[in-house]
Amino acid sequence: MKILVPVKRVVDYNVKVRVKADQSGVELANVKMAMNPFDEIAIEEAVRLKEAGVASEVVAVSCGVPACQETLRAALAIGADRAVLVTSVVELQPLAVAKILKAIVEKEAPSLVILGKQAIDDDANQVGQMLAALLDWPQATFASKVEASDGQVRVTREIDGGLETLAMPLPAVITTDLRLNEPRYATLPNIMKAKKKPLETVAGESLGVDLAPRLTTLKVVEPPSRKAGILVADVAQLVDKLKNEAQVL
Amino acid sequence: MTTLVIAEHDNASLRSTTRNAITAARRLDGEVHVLVAGGGCSAACEAAAGIEGVDKVLCADQPACTDQGAEALASLVVAMVKAGTVAYTHILAPASTFGKNVTPRVAALLDVAQVSDVVAIEDANTYVRPIYAGNALATVRSDDGIQVLTVRTTAFDAAADGAAAPVEAVSIEAAAGGSSLVGRQLTESARPELGAAKTIVSGGRGLGNGDNFQALLEPLADRLGAALGASRAAVDAGFVPNDYQVGQTGKIVAPQLYVAVGISGAIQHLAGMKDSKVIVAINKDPEAPIFQVADYGLVGDLFDVVPQLTAALG
Ligand SMILES: Cc1cc2nc3c(=O)[nH]c(=O)nc-3n(C[C@H](O)[C@H](O)[C@H](O)COP(=O)(O)OP(=O)(O)OC[C@H]3O[C@@H](n4cnc5c(N)ncnc54)[C@H](O)[C@@H]3O)c2cc1C
Helix, strand or coil: CEEEEECCEEECCCCCCCECCCCCCECCCCCCEEECHHHHHHHHHHHHHHHCCCCCEEEEEEEECCCHHHHHHHHHHHCCCEEEEEECCCCCCHHHHHHHHHHHHHHHCCCEEEEECCCCCCCCCCHHHHHHHHHCCCEEEEEEEEEEECCEEEEEEEECCEEEEEEEECCEEEEECHHHCCCCCCCHHHHHHHHHCCEEEEEHHHHCCCCCCCEEEEEEECCCCCCCCEECCCHHHHHHHHHHHCCCC | CEEEEECCECCCCECHHHHHHHHHHHCCCCEEEEEEEECCCHHHHHHHHCECCCCEEEEEECHHHCCCCHHHHHHHHHHHHHHCCCCCCEEEEECCHHHHHHHHHHHHHHCCCEEEEECEEEECCEEEEEECCCCEEEEEEECCCCEEEEECHHHCCCCCECCCCCEEECCCCCCCCCCEEEEEEECCCCCCCHHHCCEEEEECHHHCCHHHHHHHHHHHHHHHCCEEEECHHHHHCCCCCHHHEECCCCECCCCCEEEEECCCCCHHHHHHHCCCCEEEEEECCCCCHHHHCCCEEEECCHHHHHHHHHHHCC
Protein backbone atom coordinates (compact mmCIF):
# COMPACT_ATOMS: atom_id res chain seq x y z
CA MET A 1 0.00 0.00 0.00
CA LYS A 2 1.03 3.55 -0.69
CA ILE A 3 1.15 6.21 2.03
CA LEU A 4 0.92 9.93 1.33
CA VAL A 5 2.42 12.29 3.90
CA PRO A 6 1.85 16.04 3.59
CA VAL A 7 4.60 18.15 5.20
CA LYS A 8 4.69 21.86 5.98
CA ARG A 9 7.58 24.28 6.17
CA VAL A 10 7.22 26.33 9.35
CA VAL A 11 9.28 28.55 11.65
CA ASP A 12 11.51 26.27 13.75
CA TYR A 13 9.96 25.42 17.11
CA ASN A 14 12.89 26.92 19.01
CA VAL A 15 12.35 30.38 17.53
CA LYS A 16 10.33 32.88 19.51
CA VAL A 17 8.61 34.85 16.77
CA ARG A 18 8.28 38.64 16.73
CA VAL A 19 5.31 40.59 15.54
CA LYS A 20 6.01 43.07 12.73
CA ALA A 21 5.80 46.73 13.63
CA ASP A 22 3.09 47.34 11.03
CA GLN A 23 0.95 44.56 12.58
CA SER A 24 0.66 42.73 9.26
CA GLY A 25 2.05 39.47 10.56
CA VAL A 26 5.12 37.99 12.22
CA GLU A 27 8.70 38.60 11.13
CA LEU A 28 9.77 35.76 8.83
CA ALA A 29 12.86 37.32 7.23
CA ASN A 30 16.05 35.53 8.30
CA VAL A 31 14.17 33.23 10.65
CA LYS A 32 15.17 29.57 10.88
CA MET A 33 12.64 27.34 9.13
CA ALA A 34 12.10 23.60 9.59
CA MET A 35 9.62 20.82 8.96
CA ASN A 36 6.58 21.04 11.23
CA PRO A 37 7.44 18.62 14.08
CA PHE A 38 4.13 16.76 13.83
CA ASP A 39 4.83 16.14 10.14
CA GLU A 40 8.22 14.67 11.00
CA ILE A 41 6.35 12.24 13.22
CA ALA A 42 4.01 11.48 10.30
CA ILE A 43 6.90 10.76 7.92
CA GLU A 44 8.61 8.61 10.54
CA GLU A 45 5.46 6.56 11.04
CA ALA A 46 5.00 6.03 7.32
CA VAL A 47 8.63 4.99 6.91
CA ARG A 48 8.30 2.55 9.83
CA LEU A 49 5.24 1.03 8.17
CA LYS A 50 7.30 0.60 5.04
CA GLU A 51 10.19 -0.93 6.97
CA ALA A 52 7.72 -3.32 8.60
CA GLY A 53 6.60 -4.44 5.15
CA VAL A 54 3.10 -2.98 5.53
CA ALA A 55 3.60 -0.08 3.14
CA SER A 56 5.19 -0.26 -0.29
CA GLU A 57 5.82 3.40 -0.99
CA VAL A 58 5.92 6.67 0.94
CA VAL A 59 5.21 9.87 -0.97
CA ALA A 60 5.79 13.25 0.68
CA VAL A 61 3.91 16.30 -0.53
CA SER A 62 4.28 19.95 0.39
CA CYS A 63 2.23 22.95 -0.68
CA GLY A 64 3.60 26.47 -0.89
CA VAL A 65 6.70 28.39 -1.90
CA PRO A 66 9.64 26.83 -3.80
CA ALA A 67 11.65 26.68 -0.55
CA CYS A 68 9.32 23.88 0.60
CA GLN A 69 11.69 21.72 -1.46
CA GLU A 70 14.03 21.77 1.53
CA THR A 71 11.26 20.35 3.69
CA LEU A 72 10.60 17.66 1.11
CA ARG A 73 14.32 16.80 0.98
CA ALA A 74 14.22 16.42 4.75
CA ALA A 75 11.29 14.03 4.38
CA LEU A 76 13.19 12.08 1.73
CA ALA A 77 16.19 11.90 4.06
CA ILE A 78 14.04 10.32 6.78
CA GLY A 79 13.00 7.70 4.23
CA ALA A 80 10.21 8.87 1.93
CA ASP A 81 10.63 7.47 -1.59
CA ARG A 82 9.64 10.48 -3.63
CA ALA A 83 8.17 13.92 -3.26
CA VAL A 84 5.65 16.27 -4.83
CA LEU A 85 5.83 20.04 -4.46
CA VAL A 86 2.63 21.91 -5.18
CA THR A 87 3.47 25.55 -5.75
CA SER A 88 1.10 28.41 -5.25
CA VAL A 89 1.31 32.14 -5.67
CA VAL A 90 -1.52 32.81 -3.22
CA GLU A 91 -1.39 32.31 0.54
CA LEU A 92 -2.73 28.82 1.21
CA GLN A 93 -5.22 28.42 4.04
CA PRO A 94 -6.26 25.03 5.49
CA LEU A 95 -9.31 24.50 3.25
CA ALA A 96 -7.23 25.24 0.13
CA VAL A 97 -4.49 22.88 1.29
CA ALA A 98 -7.10 20.17 1.87
CA LYS A 99 -8.42 20.71 -1.67
CA ILE A 100 -4.94 20.47 -3.16
CA LEU A 101 -4.28 17.30 -1.20
CA LYS A 102 -7.56 15.82 -2.38
CA ALA A 103 -6.44 16.39 -5.98
CA ILE A 104 -3.08 14.75 -5.23
CA VAL A 105 -4.81 11.81 -3.52
CA GLU A 106 -6.99 11.30 -6.57
CA LYS A 107 -3.86 11.12 -8.71
CA GLU A 108 -1.71 9.01 -6.38
CA ALA A 109 -4.43 6.77 -4.94
CA PRO A 110 -2.77 6.11 -1.55
CA SER A 111 -4.45 3.82 1.00
CA LEU A 112 -3.44 6.02 3.88
CA VAL A 113 -2.72 9.70 4.37
CA ILE A 114 -0.80 10.54 7.54
CA LEU A 115 -0.60 14.21 8.52
CA GLY A 116 0.55 16.18 11.55
CA LYS A 117 -2.33 17.11 13.84
CA GLN A 118 -1.44 20.78 13.67
CA ALA A 119 1.20 23.06 12.24
CA ILE A 120 3.00 25.01 14.93
CA ASP A 121 2.73 28.32 13.05
CA ASP A 122 -1.00 28.90 12.61
CA ASP A 123 -1.95 26.21 15.15
CA ALA A 124 -5.15 25.56 13.19
CA ASN A 125 -5.50 21.77 13.52
CA GLN A 126 -7.78 21.44 10.49
CA VAL A 127 -6.22 20.01 7.32
CA GLY A 128 -6.40 16.28 8.14
CA GLN A 129 -10.04 16.42 9.14
CA MET A 130 -10.92 18.60 6.13
CA LEU A 131 -9.15 16.26 3.73
CA ALA A 132 -10.95 13.25 5.22
CA ALA A 133 -14.27 15.07 4.78
CA LEU A 134 -13.60 16.05 1.16
CA LEU A 135 -12.60 12.47 0.32
CA ASP A 136 -15.44 11.01 2.40
CA TRP A 137 -12.85 8.86 4.18
CA PRO A 138 -12.81 7.90 7.86
CA GLN A 139 -10.39 9.75 10.11
CA ALA A 140 -8.46 9.11 13.29
CA THR A 141 -6.92 12.29 14.69
CA PHE A 142 -4.26 12.75 17.41
CA ALA A 143 -2.81 9.26 16.99
CA SER A 144 -0.41 7.81 19.55
CA LYS A 145 -0.40 4.29 18.08
CA VAL A 146 -1.06 2.96 14.59
CA GLU A 147 -1.46 -0.74 13.74
CA ALA A 148 -2.12 -1.35 10.07
CA SER A 149 -2.86 -4.71 8.50
CA ASP A 150 -4.67 -5.85 5.37
CA GLY A 151 -7.31 -3.31 4.56
CA GLN A 152 -7.70 -2.16 8.16
CA VAL A 153 -6.03 0.21 10.54
CA ARG A 154 -6.39 0.45 14.30
CA VAL A 155 -5.49 3.79 15.83
CA THR A 156 -5.14 4.81 19.46
CA ARG A 157 -5.95 8.49 19.88
CA GLU A 158 -5.01 10.96 22.59
CA ILE A 159 -8.22 12.60 23.80
CA ASP A 160 -8.87 15.02 26.67
CA GLY A 161 -10.01 12.27 29.02
CA GLY A 162 -7.35 9.69 28.14
CA LEU A 163 -7.12 7.36 25.16
CA GLU A 164 -9.55 6.07 22.55
CA THR A 165 -9.03 3.28 20.02
CA LEU A 166 -10.72 3.31 16.62
CA ALA A 167 -10.76 0.74 13.83
CA MET A 168 -11.06 2.01 10.27
CA PRO A 169 -11.25 0.35 6.86
CA LEU A 170 -8.73 1.73 4.34
CA PRO A 171 -8.40 4.19 2.72
CA ALA A 172 -8.29 6.52 5.71
CA VAL A 173 -6.73 9.66 7.16
CA ILE A 174 -4.63 9.72 10.34
CA THR A 175 -3.21 12.75 12.14
CA THR A 176 -0.28 12.38 14.50
CA ASP A 177 0.19 13.36 18.12
CA LEU A 178 3.49 13.68 19.96
CA ARG A 179 3.63 10.21 21.45
CA LEU A 180 3.28 8.30 18.18
CA ASN A 181 7.02 7.92 17.72
CA GLU A 182 10.34 9.69 18.04
CA PRO A 183 11.54 10.66 14.57
CA ARG A 184 15.04 9.51 13.68
CA TYR A 185 17.81 11.90 12.80
CA ALA A 186 18.61 11.78 9.12
CA THR A 187 22.12 10.42 8.63
CA LEU A 188 24.57 12.08 6.27
CA PRO A 189 24.41 9.21 3.73
CA ASN A 190 20.62 9.43 3.78
CA ILE A 191 20.73 13.19 3.30
CA MET A 192 22.99 12.64 0.28
CA LYS A 193 20.71 9.91 -1.07
CA ALA A 194 17.69 12.18 -0.61
CA LYS A 195 19.17 14.65 -3.05
CA LYS A 196 18.85 12.08 -5.81
CA LYS A 197 15.31 10.95 -5.06
CA PRO A 198 12.59 12.17 -7.46
CA LEU A 199 10.90 15.47 -6.65
CA GLU A 200 8.12 16.52 -8.96
CA THR A 201 6.74 20.07 -9.09
CA VAL A 202 3.09 20.75 -9.82
CA ALA A 203 1.55 24.21 -10.17
CA GLY A 204 -1.30 24.50 -7.67
CA GLU A 205 -3.20 26.60 -10.14
CA SER A 206 -3.19 23.69 -12.61
CA LEU A 207 -5.16 21.39 -10.30
CA GLY A 208 -8.49 23.05 -10.96
CA VAL A 209 -9.32 23.66 -7.31
CA ASP A 210 -10.34 26.85 -5.54
CA LEU A 211 -7.27 28.14 -3.70
CA ALA A 212 -8.61 31.57 -2.75
CA PRO A 213 -8.10 32.51 0.90
CA ARG A 214 -11.32 32.68 2.90
CA LEU A 215 -9.97 34.47 5.95
CA THR A 216 -8.53 37.96 5.93
CA THR A 217 -6.00 38.83 8.60
CA LEU A 218 -6.81 42.33 9.81
CA LYS A 219 -3.94 42.65 12.26
CA VAL A 220 -1.42 40.67 14.26
CA VAL A 221 -0.36 41.98 17.66
CA GLU A 222 1.73 40.84 20.59
CA PRO A 223 -0.20 39.29 23.45
CA PRO A 224 -0.29 41.26 26.68
CA SER A 225 2.88 40.42 28.59
CA ARG A 226 2.88 39.42 32.23
CA LYS A 227 4.48 41.86 34.58
CA ALA A 228 7.66 40.65 36.19
CA GLY A 229 7.24 38.76 39.43
CA ILE A 230 9.58 38.32 42.38
CA LEU A 231 11.79 35.62 43.78
CA VAL A 232 10.86 34.54 47.29
CA ALA A 233 13.49 33.42 49.77
CA ASP A 234 11.75 30.36 51.16
CA VAL A 235 8.53 28.42 51.54
CA ALA A 236 7.33 30.57 54.45
CA GLN A 237 7.55 33.72 52.35
CA LEU A 238 5.86 31.98 49.43
CA VAL A 239 2.91 30.91 51.55
CA ASP A 240 2.66 34.39 53.05
CA LYS A 241 2.60 36.01 49.60
CA LEU A 242 0.02 33.57 48.28
CA LYS A 243 -2.22 34.17 51.29
CA ASN A 244 -1.88 37.89 51.83
CA GLU A 245 -0.77 39.44 48.57
CA ALA A 246 -2.20 37.22 45.83
CA GLN A 247 -5.03 35.94 48.07
CA VAL A 248 -5.28 32.64 46.29
CA LEU A 249 -5.01 30.40 49.35
CA MET B 1 -28.60 35.19 13.32
CA THR B 2 -28.62 31.73 14.91
CA THR B 3 -25.69 29.82 16.33
CA LEU B 4 -25.56 26.06 16.60
CA VAL B 5 -23.37 24.91 19.48
CA ILE B 6 -22.16 21.31 19.24
CA ALA B 7 -22.31 20.04 22.82
CA GLU B 8 -19.55 17.96 24.34
CA HIS B 9 -20.99 15.38 26.71
CA ASP B 10 -20.88 11.78 27.82
CA ASN B 11 -24.64 11.16 27.40
CA ALA B 12 -25.23 11.38 31.15
CA SER B 13 -23.84 14.87 31.62
CA LEU B 14 -22.44 17.83 29.76
CA ARG B 15 -18.74 18.54 29.81
CA SER B 16 -18.09 21.98 31.26
CA THR B 17 -16.53 22.98 27.92
CA THR B 18 -20.07 23.13 26.51
CA ARG B 19 -20.88 25.91 28.98
CA ASN B 20 -17.87 27.94 27.81
CA ALA B 21 -18.95 27.46 24.20
CA ILE B 22 -22.48 28.66 25.06
CA THR B 23 -21.07 31.86 26.57
CA ALA B 24 -19.11 32.45 23.37
CA ALA B 25 -22.25 31.82 21.30
CA ARG B 26 -24.14 34.42 23.32
CA ARG B 27 -21.57 37.05 22.32
CA LEU B 28 -22.90 36.66 18.79
CA ASP B 29 -26.23 38.29 19.67
CA GLY B 30 -28.48 35.79 17.95
CA GLU B 31 -30.40 32.72 19.07
CA VAL B 32 -28.38 29.89 20.59
CA HIS B 33 -29.32 26.32 19.71
CA VAL B 34 -27.43 23.44 21.28
CA LEU B 35 -27.06 20.12 19.48
CA VAL B 36 -26.65 17.15 21.79
CA ALA B 37 -25.84 14.12 19.63
CA GLY B 38 -25.29 10.80 21.32
CA GLY B 39 -26.85 7.53 22.36
CA GLY B 40 -29.15 7.61 25.37
CA CYS B 41 -28.33 11.27 25.85
CA SER B 42 -31.61 12.60 27.25
CA ALA B 43 -29.98 13.56 30.57
CA ALA B 44 -27.38 15.63 28.74
CA CYS B 45 -30.17 17.27 26.70
CA GLU B 46 -32.04 18.21 29.86
CA ALA B 47 -28.86 19.67 31.33
CA ALA B 48 -28.29 21.77 28.21
CA ALA B 49 -31.88 23.05 28.30
CA GLY B 50 -31.25 24.43 31.76
CA ILE B 51 -28.33 26.65 30.80
CA GLU B 52 -28.85 30.39 30.72
CA GLY B 53 -28.92 31.82 27.22
CA VAL B 54 -29.91 28.60 25.47
CA ASP B 55 -32.96 29.07 23.25
CA LYS B 56 -33.41 25.53 22.06
CA VAL B 57 -31.86 22.11 22.52
CA LEU B 58 -31.74 19.72 19.58
CA CYS B 59 -31.53 16.16 20.76
CA ALA B 60 -30.10 13.62 18.28
CA ASP B 61 -30.40 10.38 20.22
CA GLN B 62 -29.41 7.97 17.46
CA PRO B 63 -27.42 4.75 17.14
CA ALA B 64 -25.05 6.36 14.61
CA CYS B 65 -24.15 9.04 17.17
CA THR B 66 -23.55 6.75 20.15
CA ASP B 67 -19.77 6.83 19.88
CA GLN B 68 -19.72 10.46 18.75
CA GLY B 69 -17.45 9.72 15.81
CA ALA B 70 -16.39 12.69 13.70
CA GLU B 71 -17.86 11.26 10.50
CA ALA B 72 -21.33 10.73 11.95
CA LEU B 73 -21.48 14.01 13.87
CA ALA B 74 -20.23 16.09 10.95
CA SER B 75 -22.70 14.45 8.56
CA LEU B 76 -25.52 15.25 10.97
CA VAL B 77 -24.56 18.89 11.44
CA VAL B 78 -24.14 19.41 7.71
CA ALA B 79 -27.49 17.77 6.98
CA MET B 80 -29.17 20.00 9.58
CA VAL B 81 -27.63 23.11 8.05
CA LYS B 82 -28.53 22.06 4.52
CA ALA B 83 -32.11 21.19 5.51
CA GLY B 84 -32.46 24.91 6.07
CA THR B 85 -35.28 24.70 8.63
CA VAL B 86 -33.18 27.14 10.63
CA ALA B 87 -30.73 29.43 8.81
CA TYR B 88 -27.68 28.81 10.95
CA THR B 89 -25.09 31.55 10.63
CA HIS B 90 -22.52 30.14 13.06
CA ILE B 91 -21.47 26.66 14.12
CA LEU B 92 -19.45 26.59 17.26
CA ALA B 93 -17.75 23.98 19.43
CA PRO B 94 -15.22 24.05 22.25
CA ALA B 95 -11.59 23.80 21.10
CA SER B 96 -11.21 20.50 22.95
CA THR B 97 -10.06 17.26 21.34
CA PHE B 98 -13.77 16.59 20.75
CA GLY B 99 -14.47 19.88 18.96
CA LYS B 100 -11.20 19.87 17.03
CA ASN B 101 -12.01 16.42 15.71
CA VAL B 102 -15.46 17.30 14.38
CA THR B 103 -15.68 20.93 13.26
CA PRO B 104 -13.06 21.00 10.45
CA ARG B 105 -15.00 18.14 8.86
CA VAL B 106 -18.17 20.23 9.06
CA ALA B 107 -16.42 23.28 7.60
CA ALA B 108 -14.96 21.34 4.67
CA LEU B 109 -18.32 19.74 3.82
CA LEU B 110 -19.93 23.20 3.84
CA ASP B 111 -17.01 24.57 1.81
CA VAL B 112 -16.25 27.27 4.37
CA ALA B 113 -13.23 28.19 6.46
CA GLN B 114 -12.91 27.38 10.14
CA VAL B 115 -11.55 29.80 12.68
CA SER B 116 -9.80 27.73 15.35
CA ASP B 117 -9.24 28.56 19.01
CA VAL B 118 -11.13 31.84 19.11
CA VAL B 119 -10.28 33.87 22.24
CA ALA B 120 -12.42 36.95 21.47
CA ILE B 121 -15.39 37.69 19.26
CA GLU B 122 -15.26 41.22 17.82
CA ASP B 123 -18.39 41.01 15.70
CA ALA B 124 -20.39 38.46 13.71
CA ASN B 125 -17.46 37.61 11.42
CA THR B 126 -14.34 38.97 13.13
CA TYR B 127 -12.41 37.04 15.74
CA VAL B 128 -9.15 37.06 17.66
CA ARG B 129 -7.08 33.88 17.82
CA PRO B 130 -3.58 33.03 19.04
CA ILE B 131 -0.96 31.86 16.54
CA TYR B 132 2.66 30.71 17.00
CA ALA B 133 2.07 29.15 20.42
CA GLY B 134 0.33 32.28 21.61
CA ASN B 135 3.28 34.53 20.81
CA ALA B 136 1.02 36.56 18.54
CA LEU B 137 -2.69 37.32 18.43
CA ALA B 138 -4.31 37.55 15.01
CA THR B 139 -7.58 39.32 14.26
CA VAL B 140 -9.21 37.56 11.33
CA ARG B 141 -12.38 38.10 9.36
CA SER B 142 -14.25 35.34 7.58
CA ASP B 143 -16.39 36.26 4.60
CA ASP B 144 -17.99 32.84 4.31
CA GLY B 145 -21.76 32.54 4.56
CA ILE B 146 -21.57 30.15 7.50
CA GLN B 147 -18.93 30.69 10.14
CA VAL B 148 -17.43 27.62 11.78
CA LEU B 149 -15.55 28.28 15.00
CA THR B 150 -13.87 26.47 17.83
CA VAL B 151 -13.49 28.54 20.97
CA ARG B 152 -10.81 28.40 23.60
CA THR B 153 -12.65 27.51 26.76
CA THR B 154 -10.40 29.54 29.09
CA ALA B 155 -11.37 32.72 27.23
CA PHE B 156 -15.10 32.41 27.96
CA ASP B 157 -16.69 31.91 31.37
CA ALA B 158 -18.85 28.85 31.92
CA ALA B 159 -22.53 29.72 31.41
CA ALA B 160 -24.58 29.07 34.55
CA ASP B 161 -27.92 27.34 34.89
CA GLY B 162 -31.05 29.46 34.66
CA ALA B 163 -33.23 28.60 31.68
CA ALA B 164 -35.85 26.13 30.62
CA ALA B 165 -35.36 25.89 26.90
CA PRO B 166 -37.45 23.50 24.83
CA VAL B 167 -35.87 20.18 23.80
CA GLU B 168 -36.65 19.04 20.26
CA ALA B 169 -35.80 15.65 18.78
CA VAL B 170 -33.72 15.81 15.60
CA SER B 171 -35.46 13.85 12.85
CA ILE B 172 -32.53 14.02 10.44
CA GLU B 173 -30.37 10.90 10.68
CA ALA B 174 -26.60 10.94 10.94
CA ALA B 175 -24.78 8.81 8.37
CA ALA B 176 -22.87 5.93 9.92
CA GLY B 177 -19.18 6.74 10.08
CA GLY B 178 -16.41 4.69 8.53
CA SER B 179 -14.50 4.41 11.79
CA SER B 180 -15.73 2.31 14.67
CA LEU B 181 -14.93 2.59 18.34
CA VAL B 182 -12.90 -0.27 19.78
CA GLY B 183 -12.62 1.12 23.27
CA ARG B 184 -11.66 3.97 25.56
CA GLN B 185 -9.16 4.08 28.38
CA LEU B 186 -10.18 7.10 30.38
CA THR B 187 -7.97 8.37 33.19
CA GLU B 188 -9.83 7.96 36.47
CA SER B 189 -9.40 10.81 38.87
CA ALA B 190 -11.26 12.27 41.79
CA ARG B 191 -9.55 15.58 41.13
CA PRO B 192 -11.09 18.57 39.37
CA GLU B 193 -10.89 18.58 35.58
CA LEU B 194 -7.70 20.24 34.36
CA GLY B 195 -9.46 22.63 31.98
CA ALA B 196 -11.85 23.93 34.62
CA ALA B 197 -9.73 23.71 37.82
CA LYS B 198 -9.17 26.75 40.03
CA THR B 199 -5.78 25.48 41.13
CA ILE B 200 -3.30 23.34 39.23
CA VAL B 201 -0.09 21.70 40.37
CA SER B 202 2.00 20.78 37.36
CA GLY B 203 5.17 18.72 37.22
CA GLY B 204 8.00 18.44 34.73
CA ARG B 205 11.06 16.40 33.94
CA GLY B 206 12.63 17.65 37.17
CA LEU B 207 10.51 15.14 39.10
CA GLY B 208 12.71 12.38 37.69
CA ASN B 209 10.13 9.59 37.52
CA GLY B 210 6.47 8.73 37.96
CA ASP B 211 6.89 7.58 41.57
CA ASN B 212 8.39 10.91 42.58
CA PHE B 213 5.68 12.72 40.67
CA GLN B 214 3.03 10.90 42.70
CA ALA B 215 4.80 10.97 46.02
CA LEU B 216 5.55 14.69 45.88
CA LEU B 217 2.77 16.29 43.87
CA GLU B 218 -0.28 14.25 44.94
CA PRO B 219 -0.09 15.41 48.58
CA LEU B 220 0.46 19.02 47.50
CA ALA B 221 -2.48 18.84 45.09
CA ASP B 222 -4.60 17.30 47.86
CA ARG B 223 -3.84 20.19 50.19
CA LEU B 224 -4.69 22.73 47.51
CA GLY B 225 -7.71 20.88 46.11
CA ALA B 226 -5.87 21.11 42.82
CA ALA B 227 -5.88 19.31 39.51
CA LEU B 228 -2.60 17.76 38.36
CA GLY B 229 -0.92 18.76 35.11
CA ALA B 230 2.43 18.11 33.48
CA SER B 231 4.88 19.21 30.83
CA ARG B 232 5.32 17.29 27.62
CA ALA B 233 8.64 15.94 28.88
CA ALA B 234 6.92 14.41 31.93
CA VAL B 235 4.26 12.79 29.72
CA ASP B 236 6.75 11.55 27.13
CA ALA B 237 8.82 9.98 29.89
CA GLY B 238 5.72 8.15 31.11
CA PHE B 239 5.48 9.83 34.56
CA VAL B 240 1.79 10.54 33.91
CA PRO B 241 -0.86 9.87 31.22
CA ASN B 242 -1.14 12.01 28.05
CA ASP B 243 -4.21 13.88 29.23
CA TYR B 244 -2.09 15.68 31.86
CA GLN B 245 -0.15 17.63 29.23
CA VAL B 246 -0.48 21.40 29.43
CA GLY B 247 0.71 23.49 26.49
CA GLN B 248 0.48 24.58 22.89
CA THR B 249 -0.33 21.08 21.77
CA GLY B 250 -1.93 19.81 24.96
CA LYS B 251 -4.48 21.47 27.24
CA ILE B 252 -4.86 25.19 27.64
CA VAL B 253 -5.50 26.19 31.24
CA ALA B 254 -6.04 29.45 33.11
CA PRO B 255 -6.54 28.70 36.80
CA GLN B 256 -6.38 31.16 39.69
CA LEU B 257 -3.15 29.48 40.81
CA TYR B 258 -0.69 27.45 38.71
CA VAL B 259 2.24 25.85 40.52
CA ALA B 260 4.98 24.71 38.11
CA VAL B 261 7.37 22.24 39.70
CA GLY B 262 10.56 21.19 37.90
CA ILE B 263 9.34 22.70 34.62
CA SER B 264 11.78 24.83 32.61
CA GLY B 265 9.15 26.97 30.87
CA ALA B 266 9.60 26.22 27.15
CA ILE B 267 7.43 28.41 24.90
CA GLN B 268 5.25 25.41 24.10
CA HIS B 269 4.52 24.94 27.80
CA LEU B 270 3.98 28.65 28.48
CA ALA B 271 1.45 28.72 25.63
CA GLY B 272 -0.81 26.52 27.72
CA MET B 273 -0.65 28.29 31.08
CA LYS B 274 0.49 31.88 30.79
CA ASP B 275 -3.03 33.22 31.22
CA SER B 276 -3.18 31.79 34.74
CA LYS B 277 -3.93 34.47 37.34
CA VAL B 278 -1.04 33.65 39.66
CA ILE B 279 1.94 31.54 38.63
CA VAL B 280 4.36 29.97 41.10
CA ALA B 281 7.56 28.36 39.85
CA ILE B 282 9.78 25.99 41.80
CA ASN B 283 13.01 25.23 39.99
CA LYS B 284 16.63 24.77 40.99
CA ASP B 285 17.91 26.70 37.97
CA PRO B 286 17.62 30.46 38.54
CA GLU B 287 17.96 30.99 34.78
CA ALA B 288 14.95 28.82 33.91
CA PRO B 289 12.59 30.77 31.60
CA ILE B 290 9.61 29.82 33.77
CA PHE B 291 10.77 32.53 36.21
CA GLN B 292 10.11 35.17 33.53
CA VAL B 293 6.37 34.51 33.74
CA ALA B 294 6.13 33.51 37.41
CA ASP B 295 4.62 35.92 39.92
CA TYR B 296 6.46 34.10 42.69
CA GLY B 297 9.59 32.13 41.98
CA LEU B 298 11.39 29.91 44.43
CA VAL B 299 14.86 28.78 43.44
CA GLY B 300 15.55 25.48 45.13
CA ASP B 301 15.58 21.71 44.96
CA LEU B 302 12.01 20.54 44.51
CA PHE B 303 12.70 17.47 46.62
CA ASP B 304 13.21 19.80 49.62
CA VAL B 305 10.81 22.58 48.73
CA VAL B 306 7.69 20.65 47.76
CA PRO B 307 7.39 18.63 51.01
CA GLN B 308 7.98 21.85 52.97
CA LEU B 309 5.24 23.61 51.03
CA THR B 310 2.83 20.71 51.52
CA ALA B 311 3.55 20.77 55.27
CA ALA B 312 3.15 24.55 55.46
CA LEU B 313 -0.29 24.30 53.90
CA GLY B 314 -1.46 21.64 56.37
C1 LIG C 1 5.83 20.25 18.39
C2 LIG C 1 6.10 20.41 19.84
C3 LIG C 1 5.02 20.54 20.69
C4 LIG C 1 5.23 20.67 22.06
N1 LIG C 1 4.14 20.81 22.87
C5 LIG C 1 4.33 20.94 24.19
C6 LIG C 1 3.23 21.11 25.10
O1 LIG C 1 2.07 21.16 24.69
N2 LIG C 1 3.49 21.20 26.41
C7 LIG C 1 4.78 21.17 26.93
O2 LIG C 1 4.94 21.25 28.14
N3 LIG C 1 5.82 21.03 26.10
C8 LIG C 1 5.63 20.90 24.77
N4 LIG C 1 6.72 20.73 23.96
C9 LIG C 1 8.03 20.45 24.57
C10 LIG C 1 8.78 21.68 25.05
O3 LIG C 1 9.52 22.23 23.98
C11 LIG C 1 9.75 21.26 26.18
O4 LIG C 1 10.64 20.27 25.70
C12 LIG C 1 9.07 20.72 27.44
O5 LIG C 1 8.04 21.61 27.83
C13 LIG C 1 10.09 20.56 28.54
O6 LIG C 1 9.50 19.97 29.66
P1 LIG C 1 10.12 20.21 31.11
O7 LIG C 1 10.12 21.66 31.42
O8 LIG C 1 9.44 19.30 32.05
O9 LIG C 1 11.62 19.64 30.94
P2 LIG C 1 13.01 20.40 30.93
O10 LIG C 1 13.02 21.47 29.93
O11 LIG C 1 14.03 19.35 30.87
O12 LIG C 1 13.05 21.11 32.32
C14 LIG C 1 13.19 20.44 33.56
C15 LIG C 1 13.37 21.53 34.61
O13 LIG C 1 13.42 20.91 35.88
C16 LIG C 1 14.40 21.58 36.67
N5 LIG C 1 14.84 20.64 37.69
C17 LIG C 1 15.50 19.46 37.50
N6 LIG C 1 15.72 18.88 38.69
C18 LIG C 1 15.22 19.69 39.65
C19 LIG C 1 15.15 19.64 41.07
N7 LIG C 1 15.64 18.61 41.75
N8 LIG C 1 14.57 20.68 41.71
C20 LIG C 1 14.05 21.74 41.03
N9 LIG C 1 14.09 21.83 39.69
C21 LIG C 1 14.66 20.83 39.01
C22 LIG C 1 15.48 21.96 35.69
O14 LIG C 1 16.22 23.07 36.19
C23 LIG C 1 14.68 22.31 34.44
O15 LIG C 1 14.37 23.70 34.39
C24 LIG C 1 6.53 20.65 22.58
C25 LIG C 1 7.62 20.55 21.71
C26 LIG C 1 7.40 20.44 20.37
C27 LIG C 1 8.58 20.33 19.45
